[in-house]
Amino acid sequence: MQNAFAQDISFGGRIGRFYSDWNNVSGPDFLRSESSSAESWAFEVYANRYMSKDFSCGLGLGFVSRNSMLCYEPESEGFGLGSGFSMPIWSISPMTAKEFGLSDKLGVKLGVSLPINLIEASDHKYITNPFAMVFDGETGEPFVVMEVDGGTYVERKVSVFIRPELGLFYKLGSNGKLTLDAMYGFNPGDPLVVREFKEVKYDEQVYSGFRHEYKGDYWAVTIGYEYRLFSK
16 A cells, blocks of 8 residues: 555646736825836745546645835836845645646646745835935935835735646656646735835925735746656
């Protein structure tokens, strides 16, 4: 029984690009929250138990790192500045998948997983000009003169998502295969992170009512490799 159990296990890993953004709920448009797509990479390693030849259940360990940006985007100036902090997220994902062969080597996979996420970040306070370190090369003065009172607050360090997946695989030999997966992670609960400003002083005016929310919903596309410890 132990040998049969071991032979039904596969191990895999995948890496890809990750897209997720903020919802700027209220406040003037010159101050916005965004996620930096250039730094958003997704990694996951997993192990599956094949209950039959083409149906599996498993567990994955994933990591996503992104930069949560506070952006100054005035319409009249024609440029933008960003000030952000890192927001890494770890996840453990129970998963299940069904494979459908299209040919001897090519096939389609439909799957769903329930990532349990942990945000490895803390609250971040803004008490001065968040763009004070960006200077005009000619005058030596900051590009933006602004005073803010507010911060970024992690509302839910732990969350559970629903993540359907659609993938292609190509068999390499009798046990290995290349994978290409597209997935959508959906947060059915409240926002994970909230950014609020009680007061913003800018251009000789005082603004209030800024609220930006990050629910964490995301798209990801990954490539990977899986090795199955038996073949049929």
